[in-house]
Amino acid sequence: MTQTETLAHEPRTFEQLIAAGERIEPRDAMPDAYRATLIRQIAQHAHSEIIGMQPEGDWLTRAPSLRRKAVLLAKVQDEAGHGLYLYCAAETLGADRADLTANLIEGRQKYSSIFNYPTLSYADVGVIGWLVDGAAICNQVPLCRSSYGPYGRAMIRVCKEESFHQRQGYELLVTMMAGTREQQEMVQDAVNRWWWPALMMFGPPDTDSPNTAQSMAWGIKRHTNDELRQRFVDMSVPQAHALGVTLPDPDLCWDERRGSHDFGQPDWSELARVIKGDGPCNAERLARRRAAHENGAWVREAATAFAARQRQAVVA
Amino acid sequence: MSQTQESWPLYEVFVRARRGLNHVHVGSIHAADDEMALRHARDVFTRRNEGVSIWAVRSDLIAASSPGEKDAFFAPSGDKVYRHPTFYQIPDTVPHM
Ligand SMILES: [Fe+2]
Ligand SMILES: [Fe+2]
Numbered sequence: 001m002t003q004t005e006t007l008a009h010e011p012r013t014f015e016q017l018i019a020a021g022e023r024i025e026p027r028d029a030m031p032d033a034y035r036a037t038l039i040r041q042i043a044q045h046a047h048s049e050i051i052g053m054q055p056e057g058d059w060l061t062r063a064p065s066l067r068r069k070a071v072l073l074a075k076v077q078d079e080a081g082h083g084l085y086l087y088c089a090a091e092t093l094g095a096d097r098a099d100l101t102a103n104l105i106e107g108r109q110k111y112s113s114i115f116n117y118p119t120l121s122y123a124d125v126g127v128i129g130w131l132v133d134g135a136a137i138c139n140q141v142p143l144c145r146s147s148y149g150p151y152g153r154a155m156i157r158v159c160k161e162e163s164f165h166q167r168q169g170y171e172l173l174v175t176m177m178a179g180t181r182e183q184q185e186m187v188q189d190a191v192n193r194w195w196w197p198a199l200m201m202f203g204p205p206d207t208d209s210p211n212t213a214q215s216m217a218w219g220i221k222r223h224t225n226d227e228l229r230q231r232f233v234d235m236s237v238p239q240a241h242a243l244g245v246t247l248p249d250p251d252l253c254w255d256e257r258r259g260s261h262d263f264g265q266p267d268w269s270e271l272a273r274v275i276k277g278d279g280p281c282n283a284e285r286l287a288r289r290r291a292a293h294e295n296g297a298w299v300r301e302a303a304t305a306f307a308a309r310q311r312q313a314v315v316a
Numbered sequence: 317m318s319q320t321q322e323s324w325p326l327y328e329v330f331v332r333a334r335r336g337l338n339h340v341h342v343g344s345i346h347a348a349d350d351e352m353a354l355r356h357a358r359d360v361f362t363r364r365n366e367g368v369s370i371w372a373v374r375s376d377l378i379a380a381s382s383p384g385e386k387d388a389f390f391a392p393s394g395d396k397v398y399r400h401p402t403f404y405q406i407p408d409t410v411p412h413m
Contacts, residue, residue: 027383084360088344307349
């Protein structure tokens with residue numbers, strides 16, 4: 001050990017830790033706004049994982065084979081796990097689990113707009129894995145280096161599992177594209193419907209994202225919305241080509257000078273509408289989440305009563 | 317929101333990835349009792365053979381050092397550089413040390 005390392009035991013302020021690129025841990029002092037921003041971001045992320053089970057869950061009973069059903073079940077179960085990793089990260093900041101659930105059900109906290117679109121055909125399951133989980137991976141990989149320790153660690157676990165999600169989706173699409181004409185058209189139709197909502201997953205354009213600068217200074221956001229969107233487009237184009245589908249954007253072309261693809265802008269007014277609650281499935285998603293919570297009340301009560309009885313038996 | 321959910325205590329979960337390794341903290345879960353804590357921990361943290369053994373410990377039973385008193389708390393080891401092998405100068409010509 002060197003002399004400078006022994007000095008590491010001097011307490012360092014939040015600002016010094018952030019400047020040094022070190023992680024903030026739950027019991028450290030931190031600005032109220034940093035805590036509040038993180039709770040909102042992590043809760044919204046957790047809610048997205050939980051609500052995200054529903055669009056694909058709709059196909060669990062209709063998957064075409066036992067293999068596909070087992071894969072989809074495992075994927076949906078992972079999303080529940082992701083939600084739980086994230087809720088526990090939010091709790092390290094002082095958030096209460098029951099409050100978080102209530103905030104989602106009562107519409108006080110948001111979840112990703114993407115899950116308010118319907119899954120109309122089985123090809124949607126494949127396209128969600130490929131594009132929606134693909135976009136999520138673009139967003140989440142940089143978050144593994146979040147300045148807040150528990151969030152970064154949760155993201156590392158999530159990212160390890162997301163790779164399976166994307167690959168199972170793409171494999172499903174490859175299989176369908178090798179099938180009948182009708183199956184190929186189902187895939188193209190699903191791509192047409194999901195491409196633009198997937199681009200919206202990165203949030204509004206940088207010019208319309210006022211909190212980005214503060215979040216980047218705090219190390220809880222590592223790239224801007226537009227940077228991540230560009231990365232996603234550049235990754236997806238060769239994948240679409242290999243699959244044999246067309247991405248529904250007439251402006252999409254390779255820009256030799258930038259070494260990136262130029263692409264069209266999504267309909268930002270649609271994003272605003274869906275976030276406000278006016279998407280195709282917002283009401284249905286929240287109603288289903290509320291029903292699951294309310295229908296589970298008797299199970300929670302029974303488990304609580306059982307645990308109390310067991311404790312009494314030990315004391316007696 | 318029903319009161320019962322709020323009364324489920326928080327457990328910290330530690331997983332031994334394989335024989336020969338320590339249990340490592342992986343996160344937390346809520347459960348009504350110890351047995352349910354282990355089942356929930358298994359479902360949430362070991363879906364892909366990530367562990368051969370799980371500890372679940374009530375969070376409120378963990379004694380933790382406080383970051384506020386970090387300076388004084390860890391000071392006793394801070395000035396004892398002679399506890400580290402690199403403190404000692406050995407001639408480069410001496411092998412295996
Ligand atoms: Fe996920
Ligand atoms: Fe996923």
